[in-house]
Amino acid sequence: MKVHLVVAHPEQGSFNFALHKTAIEVLNKENIKFEVSDLYEQNFNPVAGKNDTTNFPIEDIFQLAKAQRLALSSNSFANSISQEQEKLASSDLLIFQFPLWWWSFPGILKGWIDRVLSSGFAYGNNAILKPKKIMYSITTGGANSKEELEYYQNKIDGLYQDIFGFIGWEILPAFIAHGVQRKTEEERTLLLKSYKEHLAKNVIVDSLVLSNA
Numbered sequence: 229m230k231v232h233l234v235v236a237h238p239e240q241g242s243f244n245f246a247l248h249k250t251a252i253e254v255l256n257k258e259n260i261k262f263e264v265s266d267l268y269e270q271n272f273n274p275v276a277g278k279n280d281t282t283n284f285p286i287e288d289i290f291q292l293a294k295a296q297r298l299a300l301s302s303n304s305f306a307n308s309i310s311q312e313q314e315k316l317a318s319s320d321l322l323i324f325q326f327p328l329w330w331w332s333f334p335g336i337l338k339g340w341i342d343r344v345l346s347s348g349f350a351y352g353n354n355a356i357l358k359p360k361k362i363m364y365s366i367t368t369g370g371a372n373s374k375e376e377l378e379y380y381q382n383k384i385d386g387l388y389q390d391i392f393g394f395i396g397w398e399i400l401p402a403f404i405a406h407g408v409q410r411k412t413e414e415e416r417t418l419l420l421k422s423y424k425e426h427l428a429k430n431v432i433v434d435s436l437v438l439s440n441a
């Protein structure tokens with residue numbers, strides 16, 4: 229069992245990083261191997277385009293998915309992409325740690341999805357990546373009522389389905405920390421504790437099953 233942690237937040241002192249560090253603490257304690265992609269720290273370029281691959285024929289109309297398939301078959305992805313694909317390929321579970329921005333991923337993480345989960349690698353005919361598990365750990369600015377909580381849950385289910393449902397991965401329940409910027413230190417400590425419990429229930433249990441198999 230190996231985990232790939234992708235964190236998308238510009239501030240190491242943020243609650244997102246507190247959650248990310250909690251995941252690392254739990255994995256270390258359980259002796260579970262992991263890789264980290266700290267997208268801001270890596271200065272990850274999120275803009276998919278012609279610089280993603282080195283060999284798309286200059287005379288052809290550029291098509292991203294076609295360029296990605298060609299790059300995969302000829303080992304000609306930009307390093308920033310192939311390094312991420314290697315981390316992903318060697319892992320069983322991907323965890324995205326991010327703040328909800330405009331009901332979606334921060335741009336840097338959306339760009340990671342566009343560029344790293346490439347055609348022929350993560351999806352499409354004969355994709356080479358075997359389906360993994362995915363878990364989101366999200367912070368939000370809300371929610372204040374039962375209706376709002378449901379609204380968030382539906383939005384987040386959509387964010388899962390449109391990507392990882394589409395490519396056939398196993399979706400684990402998201403950990404959602406609502407309204408974190410308005411929480412007291414005590415409430416934040418409790419949230420980190422419930423994240424540990426969420427990981428124990430959804431991730432650690434799996435790793436025990438895998439290591440006993």
Ligand SMILES: Cc1cc2nc3c(=O)[nH]c(=O)nc-3n(C[C@H](O)[C@H](O)[C@H](O)COP(=O)(O)O)c2cc1C
Binds near residue numbers: 237328330367370408
């Ligand atoms: C550009 C931007 C867009 C945001 N969009 C949403 C949103 O759609 N829904 C929401 O609940 N909160 C939204 N927020 C609030 C953030 O989710 C919230 O500030 C963040 O999760 C707090 O975590 P942090 O303290 O680790 O940054 C947005 C914040 C920013 C800066």
